[in-house]
Amino acid sequence: MSVSYRQPGVVLTDHRFTVPLDHDAPDGETLDVYAREVVAGDKAGQDLPWLVYLQGGPGFGANRFIGKQAWLERALKEYRVLLLDQRGTGHSTPVNRQTLPLRGGPAAQADYLTRFRADSIVRDCELIRRELTGGAPWTVLGQSFGGFCAVHYLSTAPEGLSTAVITGGLPSLDAHADDAYRAAYPRVERKVAAHYARYPQDVERARRIADHLLAHDVVLPNGYRLTVEAFQSLGILLGGSDGSHRLHYLLEHAFVRTPQGSVLSDAFQEDVQALLSYAGHPLYALVHEASYGQDTRPTDWSAERVRAEFPQFDAAKTLTGDGPLLFTGESVHPWTFDCDPALRPLRETADLLAARTDWRPLYDPERLAANEVPVAAAVYHDDMYVDTGHSLTTARAVRGLRTWVTDEFEHDGVRAGGPRVLDRLLALARDEA
Structure with a gap:
């Protein structure tokens, strides 16, 4: 059951979703995935489009904002926001030294952990999207590793996206x-x-x-x-x-x-x-x-x-x-x-x-080259975490992707820059800037 409560200027609602551990075996073991819905207090009753936030990491739960902090201030002007604790993180089914022994020994634990990459996260998103929006596509905001997830989303389920906005997270499509x-x-x-x-x-x-x-x-x-x-x-x-x-x-x-x-x-x-x-x-x-x-x-x-x-x-x-x-x-x-x-x-x-040698490809260059989803990405000029050269190469490989290359911010620009970064990227995606 969803529970709603308030912080200054916003209404929050807790959601829990049940997803398959292995999406290729939907009738098998399941996981809980937690997400926090955030909507402006004066818009709580309105029918708003959704924006789902994919946190950087991997392995971190979504930001615990108070009120309209950072980029959330801009997003809440027009969106109902979903702060997703990706599988294994935050308030979702935990993965740690205390819980992993439930899987068995190290080999079984390693097999289990292969289900916690971008491919599984995006398939979780698609199940959640259909439940929350009734099938309508939503906007995704991917920060850092969340951007890696967004590019996988564009590669495998672009029909689920109305817009993709990426900050410091354009991965190389083929780099080891x-x-x-x-x-x-x-x-x-x-x-x-x-x-x-x-x-x-x-x-x-x-x-x-x-x-x-x-x-x-x-x-x-x-x-x-x-x-x-x-x-x-x-x-x-x-x-x-x-x-x-x-x-x-x-x-x-x-x-x-x-x-x-x-x-x-x-x-x-x-x-x-x-x-x-x-x-x-x-x-x-x-x-x-x-x-x-x-x-x-x-x-x-x-x-x-x-x-x-x-x-x-x-x-x-x-x-x-x-x-x-x-x-x-x-x-x-x-x-x-x-x-x-x-x-x-x-x-x-x-x-x-x-030591594993059976990793699935995460990105589809052909599908990205035919992309029709509006996409904008902030590429930080000398990002310490994600190589700028790799990001720009990927930007050229995604049809229609618009970049904002800047040295005004470091990797955490979407947080440090407050509403400005998201506002700029939404304008680029909409061909308004």
């Missing part, structure tokens, strides 16, 4: 995970250089922390083992609009003097574990590289293998000289599962996923 990471490491290096240019005092701070971690076995209060590689992965912050500033403020209070000498402060450790822990979104770590799988090539821990091609990211080598320590970005490694207590029981499952 290796290609994605070979493009990513140089981008990350540029972001780190820009951070140090802004905050030159952080060069010595980061080196000091890394040197301490190489010499000490540091375990955070939640049981996370803070290695130097894990510390470097805090560079994931640098892809957001305020990420450089957040990293700077984190580094400035790293050490405290004690009777035993300088140690990493409790405050620093508390902040770091909140940033690094996957306890709230373990599915991200499990299927992040699998979201690139499209052929018989295994992903085979791509980020880890490709990192070896960029020795400048080796902290131990850096500290033998006087150069700046390089942070890393959006990547998952085998050691991620060894460091994080929320992931340790799932290491073998993750290894089996990395």
Whole structure:
């Protein structure tokens, strides 16, 4: 039963949907998928078109907005919005170290997790759309990985879409995970250089922390083992609009003097574990590289293998000289599962996923070349998470897709830019800009 309630300026309604685990076996096992409907308070009784939001990730539930925050303010002027917790995330049937053993051993868990990629998410959307709209097509807003899902939607079920709007999420149609990471490491290096240019005092701070971690076995209060590689992965912050500033403020209070000498402060450790822990979104770590799988090539821990091609990211080598320590970005490694207590029981499952060679194609270039759905995409000029070159190549492959290439925003522009980003993209899709 749906339940409605209010926040300032909006009416919210909780929805739960039952979907097949495997859409090719609709009479088999099922999952719950949760979604939150949002409508402007003064339009609650009106017959409005629907916009479904596909969150970035993979593995994150939809944003928990309060009132008309961020892009929602613009959307609610004309849409009834559905904030979807994609399968396995948020308030949907959970996937984590506590629930996966219900499947059986690691092999059964890995098989189960193959059902949590963009193809299954889009088929969930189609079932939900028919239930909510009576069959009418809706608009999709895809952020980051949500954009990957939107391109899959255009490839497989364009009849379900009236418009597609994508922000920071145009994927390569044919790149292997290796290609994605070979493009990513140089981008990350540029972001780190820009951070140090802004905050030159952080060069010595980061080196000091890394040197301490190489010499000490540091375990955070939640049981996370803070290695130097894990510390470097805090560079994931640098892809957001305020990420450089957040990293700077984190580094400035790293050490405290004690009777035993300088140690990493409790405050620093508390902040770091909140940033690094996957306890709230373990599915991200499990299927992040699998979201690139499209052929018989295994992903085979791509980020880890490709990192070896960029020795400048080796902290131990850096500290033998006087150069700046390089942070890393959006990547998952085998050691991620060894460091994080929320992931340790799932290491073998993750290894089996990395070895799979039976991935289905996610995109249909021929169908995209014949696309008739109005599509607009924001492509951020030097996006740390999604390669700009790959995105522009895909933009040219989708008939009628209009791009807005901008360096005004980072990857989180749809949040940081408030209503402006969505307003601009809707205008482009409607040929009004």
